[in-house]
Amino acid sequence: MKSLDHIFQPKVTKRHLRKKASKNIKEEERRLNNLGVPREIAERGLNTFRFTEMKKVERGVLTGWEKVRGNQKNDMRKYLIHYNRLETLTIQNTNLILPRSVKSHEDFTRYVLRENMFSDIFIELQQYKEKRSFPCILFPGNWASVSKDGKGIYHYFTNRPEGISVSLNIFDLIEITCSREGQTFAYHRRKLIDILGCSYPEQKWEEKQFNKIRTNLNSIKNAKENWETQYPSLFKLTQSYLDILLTLNSYSEKYVNSKQFSYKKETLFFISSRYLANNLNRDPVNVRRAINMFACLRIIEKVPPDVQGFPHKFLQSAIRIRGGVTNNKLVTFFIIPKITKKLLKDAEIKAKKLLKNKISNINKLNGRKVAEIFDDDFAKSIYYAKEMDIDKLALKSGVDLTKCKQANTFITKREVERMKLRQGTYGDDVIPF
Structure with missing residues (x-):
């Protein structure tokens, strides 16, 4: 078993000891001045203190x-x-x-x-x-x-x-x-x-978020028993993608930290669809389409960074970690509501409407179809990437784009491993989540 000598008796150089002694002497001089000690007495005390500190340097002893x-x-x-x-x-x-x-x-x-x-x-x-x-x-x-x-x-x-x-x-x-x-x-x-x-208030909010996530996970895990009979249209559309919904809920738990990083009183979080696809061994395109379907059913909610009330610190993160695909592409932020009977009933109504309009799978779902079936505003709440004005957002959040090192938020774990094997380094541009 490793001893704790490196903590309590660390090996140090004479240079480090002299630097620490100099710092201690200055602090002692400041302390005596603040106490208002007469100059002559203070000088004698400081000389004694200085002598003691330099003896420690000679002996190579780190104290304090x-x-x-x-x-x-x-x-x-x-x-x-x-x-x-x-x-x-x-x-x-x-x-x-x-x-x-x-x-x-x-x-x-x-x-x-x-x-x-x-x-x-x-x-x-x-x-x-x-x-x-x-x-x-x-x-x-x-x-x-x-x-x-x-x-x-x-x-x-x-x-x-x-x-x-x-x-x-x-x-x-x-x-x-x-x-x-x-x-x-x-x-x-x-x-x-x-x-x-x-x-205290923020701790109660935090506990409420954890309870919501536990409720949601339990509901999703039992979807076949409950959703299939009570919400057949919803189950038909989602049954092949419940692992994605389950992972999103589980992933959001790590972001339950501070109420100041919330939206509509729900935990706000972000995740790359490529990262999610890689962890689930799925096609990234299908993951994005499934996410859009869940957003259409309002089982999850995508949150545009330009919306009123979006936390500024998260807005800064959205800009700093945006991918280099297009100038208006930002990492996607989400909130997840509590899965209740009312939410599932509303989702069932939307699912029936989608099926009635021959949207029987995620491949047939797109912004134009959603706008036709529901309305333009509803569609824009899901497919909003092309509406982003990055320069305006940067000004709002105080981010200097000229000094902003872009990260490739769409890189996968496999790609990271391949880059590690290449000659040289791959820098800091690995996804931070």
């Missing part, structure tokens, strides 16, 4: 404290698992009442970082609540303390003698003790919310 990095947290977790240290920790649930001012994920994060919750969550820390330092509950041989930094954020400091102190905030500790490698910050936040037993 460092913020833990992502790869270090993974190493810590592996260490704790290997030596069964996680089994010695007891995490207790609480019933935290948040201030009314906490409405968003950002508010929650800011609040919990500035509250000392370590001993409320980790029972083993309760006996040390009033002590300045105590044996580390994670790493044998280390000493620990809990205090806050200059920004008011509380940290659990774990220090190895003759080594450095590493700081862990409450999210870091949750990530190390309650997570797996590769989990996102959003996952760690949701885990902490569960432990604290609290809620």
Whole structure:
């Protein structure tokens, strides 16, 4: 098992040590000035501090404290698992009442970082609540303390003698003790919310989105039993493409993160049809046609980036990652409504209308036909690519197209692998999703 020496006793160069000592000396000088210490006393204190710091450089000793990095947290977790240290920790649930001012994920994060919750969550820390330092509950041989930094954020400091102190905030500790490698910050936040037993408006919206996705997935998986008998026209049109609908719903889950990136109170997300086709081993053309059919039935909704209320940050993403096929081609954004009886009844009516007009499969569906069967506005809500004015959108979102490195959003995994095998590199233009 890999030791944690690289974290608590890292090998450093004299140049790095001198740089750190210089930084520490400047910070100490600033601290003394802010305290208003008389000049003569301050100079004596600073000389003593400088002498101590330079001695550390001579001995090659790195001291002080460092913020833990992502790869270090993974190493810590592996260490704790290997030596069964996680089994010695007891995490207790609480019933935290948040201030009314906490409405968003950002508010929650800011609040919990500035509250000392370590001993409320980790029972083993309760006996040390009033002590300045105590044996580390994670790493044998280390000493620990809990205090806050200059920004008011509380940290659990774990220090190895003759080594450095590493700081862990409450999210870091949750990530190390309650997570797996590769989990996102959003996952760690949701885990902490569960432990604290609290809620706030954006968290309730988030939970509602997850419930919607679970309901939708269950409905699609049971389509043959339920849709075939109750909504026969809908099932006839969609039965061969339900895997696409299932994947779209599953994929949207990773975008359930912030209400500010929503549209019509639903999670807004984007995905390349080529990427989707490659993962499902399908023809990209058929995937695009199937998506248009689901949009026509209003089981999914395509969201044009020029529509009123589209989040500006997502609008910037749409322009930055647009493909180089045409000047008006943008990656497609979607929202997915909850599949309810009313939605399915409305979809059945539309499906009957399509079948009545001899649209019996996705190959017969196109913008002209949809406009004839329904109306022009309805068709434009699905087939809108040629209506895009990229320059106008760029101006609206503040994106400088001359400095915008275009990404090929239609590249497939197989094409990426082939490019990797070629001589040289293929740059950064790989799809980011």
